[in-house]
Amino acid sequence: MWEKKPILLLVLATAAIMVGTTVTMIVPFMSVNTDADKIASVKPYTPIQQEGRDLYIREGCNNCHTQTVRPLVSEVLRYGEYSKSGEFVYDRPFLWGSKRTGPDLARVGGKYPDAWHYKHMDSPRAMIPGSNMPDYGWYKKNPLDPKMIQRKMEVLGFPYTTEQISALADKNEMDAIVAYLQKLGSDIPWRKAAKTTIVGELKNPFVGNKSAIEAGEELFENNCEACHGENLEGGIGPELTDIDMDDSDLYQIIYNGIDDGGMPAFGSLGTNKVWQLVNFLKSGDSD
Amino acid sequence: MDLGSILYLGVTFGLFVIFAAIVIRTYSRKNRDKNETAKYRMLDDD
Amino acid sequence: MEKPQYNTDIVKSFVHWSVLWGLVAVLVGVIVSIQMTNPEMNFPPYLTFGRLRPIHTNAGIFGWGVGVIFATFFYIVQRLCKVRLWSDKLAKFQLYFFNTTITASAVTLILGFTTSKEYHEMEWPIDLMIIILWVTFAINIIMTIIKRKEEQMYISLWYMLAAIVGVAILFLVNSAAVPVSFFKSYSAFAGTNDANVQWWFGHNAVAMVLTAPPLAMFYYFLPKSTGVPIYSHKISIISFWSLIFMYLWTGAHHLLWTPVPDWIQTLAMAFSIMLIAPSWGSVINGYLSMKGQWHQMRENYLVKFLILGITFYGLQTLQGPMQSIRSFSAFIHFTDWVPAHIHMGTMGWVSMVCFASIYFLVPRIYGKELYSIRLANLHFWLALTGQLLWSISLWIAGVLQAGMWNAMNPDGSLTYTFMETMVEMYPYWWVRTIGGTLFMLGVIVFIYNLFKTAHNGEKTASLAATAEGRA
Numbered sequence: 001m002w003e004k005k006p007i008l009l010l011v012l013a014t015a016a017i018m019v020g021t022t023v024t025m026i027v028p029f030m031s032v033n034t035d036a037d038k039i040a041s042v043k044p045y046t047p048i049q050q051e052g053r054d055l056y057i058r059e060g061c062n063n064c065h066t067q068t069v070r071p072l073v074s075e076v077l078r079y080g081e082y083s084k085s086g087e088f089v090y091d092r093p094f095l096w097g098s099k100r101t102g103p104d105l106a107r108v109g110g111k112y113p114d115a116w117h118y119k120h121m122d123s124p125r126a127m128i129p130g131s132n133m134p135d136y137g138w139y140k141k142n143p144l145d146p147k148m149i150q151r152k153m154e155v156l157g158f159p160y161t162t163e164q165i166s167a168l169a170d171k172n173e174m175d176a177i178v179a180y181l182q183k184l185g186s187d188i189p190w191r192k193a194a195k196t197t198i199v200g201e202l203k204n205p206f207v208g209n210k211s212a213i214e215a216g217e218e219l220f221e222n223n224c225e226a227c228h229g230e231n232l233e234g235g236i237g238p239e240l241t242d243i244d245m246d247d248s249d250l251y252q253i254i255y256n257g258i259d260d261g262g263m264p265a266f267g268s269l270g271t272n273k274v275w276q277l278v279n280f281l282k283s284g285d286s287d
Numbered sequence: 288m289d290l291g292s293i294l295y296l297g298v299t300f301g302l303f304v305i306f307a308a309i310v311i312r313t314y315s316r317k318n319r320d321k322n323e324t325a326k327y328r329m330l331d332d333d
Numbered sequence: 334m335e336k337p338q339y340n341t342d343i344v345k346s347f348v349h350w351s352v353l354w355g356l357v358a359v360l361v362g363v364i365v366s367i368q369m370t371n372p373e374m375n376f377p378p379y380l381t382f383g384r385l386r387p388i389h390t391n392a393g394i395f396g397w398g399v400g401v402i403f404a405t406f407f408y409i410v411q412r413l414c415k416v417r418l419w420s421d422k423l424a425k426f427q428l429y430f431f432n433t434t435i436t437a438s439a440v441t442l443i444l445g446f447t448t449s450k451e452y453h454e455m456e457w458p459i460d461l462m463i464i465i466l467w468v469t470f471a472i473n474i475i476m477t478i479i480k481r482k483e484e485q486m487y488i489s490l491w492y493m494l495a496a497i498v499g500v501a502i503l504f505l506v507n508s509a510a511v512p513v514s515f516f517k518s519y520s521a522f523a524g525t526n527d528a529n530v531q532w533w534f535g536h537n538a539v540a541m542v543l544t545a546p547p548l549a550m551f552y553y554f555l556p557k558s559t560g561v562p563i564y565s566h567k568i569s570i571i572s573f574w575s576l577i578f579m580y581l582w583t584g585a586h587h588l589l590w591t592p593v594p595d596w597i598q599t600l601a602m603a604f605s606i607m608l609i610a611p612s613w614g615s616v617i618n619g620y621l622s623m624k625g626q627w628h629q630m631r632e633n634y635l636v637k638f639l640i641l642g643i644t645f646y647g648l649q650t651l652q653g654p655m656q657s658i659r660s661f662s663a664f665i666h667f668t669d670w671v672p673a674h675i676h677m678g679t680m681g682w683v684s685m686v687c688f689a690s691i692y693f694l695v696p697r698i699y700g701k702e703l704y705s706i707r708l709a710n711l712h713f714w715l716a717l718t719g720q721l722l723w724s725i726s727l728w729i730a731g732v733l734q735a736g737m738w739n740a741m742n743p744d745g746s747l748t749y750t751f752m753e754t755m756v757e758m759y760p761y762w763w764v765r766t767i768g769g770t771l772f773m774l775g776v777i778v779f780i781y782n783l784f785k786t787a788h789n790g791e792k793t794a795s796l797a798a799t800a801e802g803r804a
């Protein structure tokens with residue numbers, strides 16, 4: 001039979017291949033990206049965001065960055081609310097990635113102010129010393145091509161206005177990538193939902209504790225310096241040299257961030273570390 | 288049992304029958320030696 | 334009986350080119366490895382990690398892997414069918430078109446024209462070229478098999494035929510896209526659907542390019558090298574049908590814990606574990622073929638490469654199913670563990686079998702004895718130590734990284750920030766660069782040996798007859 005008939009063998013092999021293909025690749029089209037998956041607040045990309053996305057693809061950022069948060073405790077703590085199918089319905093192609101050399105970016109939108117991204121893309125190591133992310137400062141030299149972007153929007157069938165297109169004329173690639181990064185994962189209001197309300201009285205457990213201040217200083221270098229400066233002199237964030245605030249208010253700010261002000265939440269550091277930071281900032285010792 | 292589970296069991300059973308048929312055919316007395324000739328034939332060409 | 338006159342020229346040309354692409358692949362591999370520890374080695378816009386890594390993977394899988402597949406299949410198919418290749422002209426065209434396609438892929442990837450879909454990065458015009466290339470190859474192989482002089486088809490031909498249709502189906506579906514311009518297109522599928530199609534493709538590229546064809550080579554070159562037949566043709570038949578049936582269900586093991594529907598993930602997990610059986614069918618068949626021949630491991634360098642290759646295949650097909658289990662995936666997915674898995678497969682299994690096949694072919698295409706068996710042994714040890722350093726260091730790194738990502742304080746907060754986990758990877762990435770460099774040195778020794786064989790090898794009459802296609 002088939003061991004003597006190559007055409008028959010080809011047909012049977014194709015049949016064998018098609019069984020699993022049908023069940024796991026074709027059938028899912030009936031249930032994925034249907035109305036049941038839809039999330040009303042998830043909107044298509046604007047022209048500049050879509051262009052930023054295409055630049056992300058062009059540079060192969062997906063070789064280092066993933067864009068899907070799995071429903072695992074540590075992952076939700078680190079990156080935010082886990083990803084939903086409905087959040088990706090406008091993604092062609094998908095960009096979930098397979099390797100996390102850098103952090104997940106599915107929810108990076110709104111995590112930092114724009115200024116942080118401009119500075120970071122320009123020179124990641126100037127902000128995060130141990131990073132191995134390449135510099136993308138050269139993006140700023142490349143203008144956008146509004147005609148082409150308009151074509152892309154047509155092909156994708158995404159809504160756009162002529163103002164949006166003409167506004168692209170004096171934007172560059174850096175503006176586009178930052179616009180894209182700021183959109184990522186922010187269509188659902190997860191940041192507000194994730195805010196922990198701190199109940200009960202907040203008491204500083206380390207008052208006057210020297211080693212807590214030192215620990216706080218190290219935490220500051222690793223987590224805050226990029227925005228508040230080496231000597232608390234400020235930068236992207238405000239100067240922090242003399243803070244006139246209750247311990248508990250300070251704690252709240254660091255723990256939950258300042259949502260629309262561009263101050264990220266650091267609750268994932270845990271209560272102890274946040275208190276150490278409070279003690280460091282209140283110690284007035286900046287070197 | 289609903290239609291889904293019957294279909295599921297049916298397909299699984301059908302696949303198993305196909306697999307068993309291949310094994311039985313390959314190892315049947317009729318084919319047992321024939322199915323091994325190729326491995327000797329492939330050795331004598333050069 | 335009238336003796337067929339075989340075409341060995343085409344085999345020779347494909348050996349030359351695939352080896353060259355192999356060198357490119359490992360060289361770019363070493364470069365991207367260095368870029369991970371030394372980011373100042375990125376030279377924007379063209380030579381950055383993000384653009385070079387896909388060149389490394391595609392040169393490795395398509396330039397080196399598929400190049401060797403073309404070379405060896407053209408040799409094997411003529412011998413197993415005892416007829417000359419169906420069309421010399423078509424094969425010649427395929428050679429030129431293959432090199433054009435690989436070159437075009439490398440150039441466009443460097444320029445940033447990419448779809449971002451792994452192992453399918455090239456934009457649509459190159460997809461079209463790849464389709465033409467594959468159809469050309471398929472016609473030539475299938476027609477040769479149809480007009481064969483041997484009644485029964487040996488198992489290697491089965492794997493070839495399956496790979497030919499398998500690649501065709503996978504590639505066509507995953508290529509579906511809407512072009513915006515000559516260099517840019519958007520996937521025909523969106524979001525979760527796109528992910529599911531992509532990894533149905535991605536994992537089966539592993540099946541149809543990195544598993545079935547190397548198995549075809551292994552089943553041919555192992556008996557040829559030892560002089561004794563494989564243990565059981567029947568086992569190989571059962572493994573064959575089970576393997577090509579089961580592989581297609583497993584794509585979603587790359588997507589565990591993602592928004593892809595749970596039932597697809599569960600099926601993928603179950604079938605991945607069942608895949609151990611047909612995979613080990615081939616491993617055991619290989620081992621049992623060595624019964625009474627184990628002394629050849631010492632005496633015959635070809636056997637060394639092949640048996641080590643199948644051993645890595647065996648380990649790979651135990652590790653892979655383990656990674657497909659949800660709880661294990663939760664831990665190692667996205668970490669450096671996965672590249673270690675990949676390179677045990679590509680360097681340990683695929684490349685070892687490719688090296689052995691080429692060592693077998695080279696005397697038979699030049700009509701001369703191999704220039705130096707000592708150098709071949711040196712190559713073996715460089716490849717083995719290089720690969721082990723590569724994989725072992727990154728397995729350790731992956732476990733460490735996974736442990737740190739998941740570590741929690743008693744108050745429920747994370748123990749480490751992302752950067753604290755990332756800087757721990759640097760030493761392991763350094764060891765990887767060292768391992769990769771050793772492997773690359775091995776490839777250079779290999780190429781030197783082939784070159785010297787062509788120019789200074791000792792001529793023998795029987796090899797010359799083979800090289801001229803008379804035997």
Ligand code: HEM
Nearest residue numbers: 099359362363365366390393394672675679680769772773
């Ligand atoms: C000198 C030997 C090699 C070195 C130094 C090397 C290095 C690398 C590096 C640094 C990466 C990126 C890993 C990451 O992103 O974390 C990589 C990925 C990859 N390499 Fe290699 N490689 C070598 C040989 C090969 C060969 C021979 C093949 C194929 C036949 C291959 C196939 C791949 C594939 C498929 C990936 C993608 C991994 C993924 O998607 O996660 N490599 N390699």
Ligand code: HEM
Nearest residue numbers: 098539543586605608650653654656657666671675678679
């Ligand atoms: C029974 C056989 C196998 C199973 C079940 C299996 C399973 C897996 C799984 C679960 C992953 C995803 C890991 C993750 O990202 O968490 C993976 C990745 C991979 N495996 Fe295997 N594997 C098998 C055999 C092989 C073989 C023989 C090769 C040959 C080289 C191979 C090459 C790869 C490659 C290239 C990837 C990387 C895909 C990517 O993320 O870019 N695997 N495998």
